Amino acid sequence: MKKNLLICIFLITSAICEDFSWQKGLDWQADLNEAKQLAKYHDKMIFLFLESRTCFYCPKLKEQIFNQPEFQKKIKENFIPLILDNSLDADSDVANTGQCPPRLTVSMTPAIYFMGANEEMLSRRGKKHMIIYGMWNLKQMLEWMDDAIRKHKKQKVKGI
Numbered sequence: 200m201k202k203n204l205l206i207c208i209f210l211i212t213s214a215i216c217e218d219f220s221w222q223k224g225l226d227w228q229a230d231l232n233e234a235k236q237l238a239k240y241h242d243k244m245i246f247l248f249l250e251s252r253t254c255f256y257c258p259k260l261k262e263q264i265f266n267q268p269e270f271q272k273k274i275k276e277n278f279i280p281l282i283l284d285n286s287l288d289a290d291s292d293v294a295n296t297g298q299c300p301p302r303l304t305v306s307m308t309p310a311i312y313f314m315g316a317n318e319e320m321l322s323r324r325g326k327k328h329m330i331i332y333g334m335w336n337l338k339q340m341l342e343w344m345d346d347a348i349r350k351h352k353k354q355k356v357k358g359i
Contacts, residue, residue: 224266224271224275225265225271225274225275225280226280227280227281227282228279228280228281228282228297229281229282229283229296229297230281230297231247231281231283231297231299231300231303234247234279234281235316235317235318237279238279238315238316239316239317241279242316243277243278243279243316244277244278244279244313244314244315244316244321244347244348244351245278245279245281245312245313245314245315245316246274246278246279246280246281246311246312246313246344247281247282247283247303247311247312247313247314248260248265248280248281248282248283248309248310248311249283249284249285249299249303249304249305249308249309249310249311249312250282250283250284250285250296250308250309251284251285251286251308252284252286254308254309256308256309256333256334257308257309259334260309260334260335263336263337264335264336264337264340267337269337269341270337270340270341270344273341273344273345274344277344277348278313278344281297282296282297283296283297283298283299283303284296284297284298284299285299285304285305285308285310286298286299305330305332307332307333308332309332309333309334310330310331310332311330311331311343312329312330313329313330313343313344313347313350313351314329315351315354319354321347321350321351321354329343329346329347329350331343
């Protein structure tokens with residue numbers, strides 16, 4: 200009986216801890232203004248992850264990509280990670296997530312913005328700003344991040 204109880208406690212604890220394992224190692228922000236201040240102070244870009252409670256791929260992206268050492272290293276060196284709930288006109292109902300301002304909401308999630316500390320959007324070939332929709336594998340995500348880093352450096356050189 201005691202053994203079964205211990206197994207149940209272990210499984211429940213593991214399930215609870217596993218839900219947030221993607222957060223380990225990174226200081227995810229949940230407030231856009233605080234993220235902007237940190238980005239200015241540390242001279243970094245913002246990696247804005249928009250999620251929704253109804254999104255099938257949001258938890259998959261967190262578990263399969265955000266906890267990978269290569270991803271975390273690149274984030275720590277170049278970005279302030281920010282996670283916001285994409286839901287309109289509602290309090291955030293996604294755990295550990297801030298509310299996205301209406302000007303940044305998108306039609307589908309997951310969505311990732313790469314932006315500067317003043318919300319300046321990094322351009323993308325043929326697009327107004329650098330936003331990525333959907334589920335990506337680690338290699339693709341790292342390539343997008345490298346592209347954002349290059350574009351941000353170009354903006355800094357031009358004084359934008």
